[in-house]
Amino acid sequence: MNEIIQQKLMEIEKKHEVKILYAVESGSRAWGFPSKDSDWDVRFIYIHPPEWYLSIDPQGIGAKRDVIEEPINDLLDISGWEITKALRLFRKNNPPLLEWLRSEIVYYQKYAFVENMRSLESEVFYPNSMLYHYLNMAKNNYREYLRGSEVKIKKYFYVLRPILACKWIEKYNETPPIGFHELLEDIVTESELKNEVNQLLRRKLAGDEFDMEPRIDVINNFVEHEMDRLEEYAKSLNVTVKDPTDSLDGLFRDTLQEVY
Incomplete structure (x- = not known):
């Protein structure tokens, strides 16, 4: 290719x-x-x-x-x-x-x-707009894919990646890396959550396409909590750039x- x-x-x-x-x-x-x-x-x-x-x-x-x-x-x-x-x-x-x-x-x-x-x-880094970009991406994908009792499990990545990007901006005040693995290893410290996400990642990379399956509560709880918390954090920022x-x-x- x-x-x-x-x-x-x-x-x-x-x-x-x-x-x-x-x-x-x-x-x-x-x-x-x-x-x-x-x-x-x-x-x-x-x-x-x-x-x-x-x-x-x-x-x-x-x-x-x-x-x-x-x-x-x-x-x-x-x-x-x-x-x-x-x-x-x-x-x-x-x-x-x-x-x-x-x-x-x-x-x-x-x-x-x-x-x-x-x-x-x-000279151009502006955390406000970047946070809202990733936060809105996470919220939209969450509403579309992850609200039911059964979900298409691979869609978790399209919510987790922007959430972790937001948390990277919050932690380091800089543009986040593009790689999901780097974000996951740095940002997620809770072992049960990290294990669940790594298991999904291994399945996805192995070619398991994931049909509809029961939602994973530990991931959903993390996503829902962080979306609410990051919304308030984004509102609190007051940054100007030249x-x-x-x-x-x-x-x-x-x-x-x-x-x-």
Whole structure:
């Protein structure tokens, strides 16, 4: 699959006349709990030639789209963000983008862009928005999958991961790691809960797809308690950050000059 992805990235560069700066795996494979039928979720950041930016029509309007989305098939979901779109989202402390920067499955990286972007992360870190992103993800997935007496057990991971990410932010005041195992080992100290989660993780990685099964009370109790507690914690935060736009403008211009 890696060769297919590399070939696809080359085709995208040629077809759209862009340069890809960074391409990684996202989703369950990057999080560390893929299913046997998980597809590959490839995400990338790209840049156009200078003349594309030097025009009267702004990017993101009309024909000047700021995303590239390839048709999704059963194996591969691949899409990318134009660099200025990515940097605007970075300015907002966008959690999915920050997860891309932490993915351990890197398909392509060229130029100094990503390392320079990472060096500016402290200027954009804003725990309020990140906490609400992960907390809302947990709450929505909980309502959809885990409220009955019988649940699809593998869906616990889509509630546990954002809960643990919130607790990491609370504990360290920094962007959480992308890997579920690292979050679990650091954040969960209660042995019964950790054992139940590790047992589910082993089953999932072994290809056990989990039909509907009785809910696991120790996990449900933890999730419900933490969602309520983290909601109150998020409300208590009062953090402000300086506007990083000048630094991000400089990064964009430097990258454009380096690439072209």
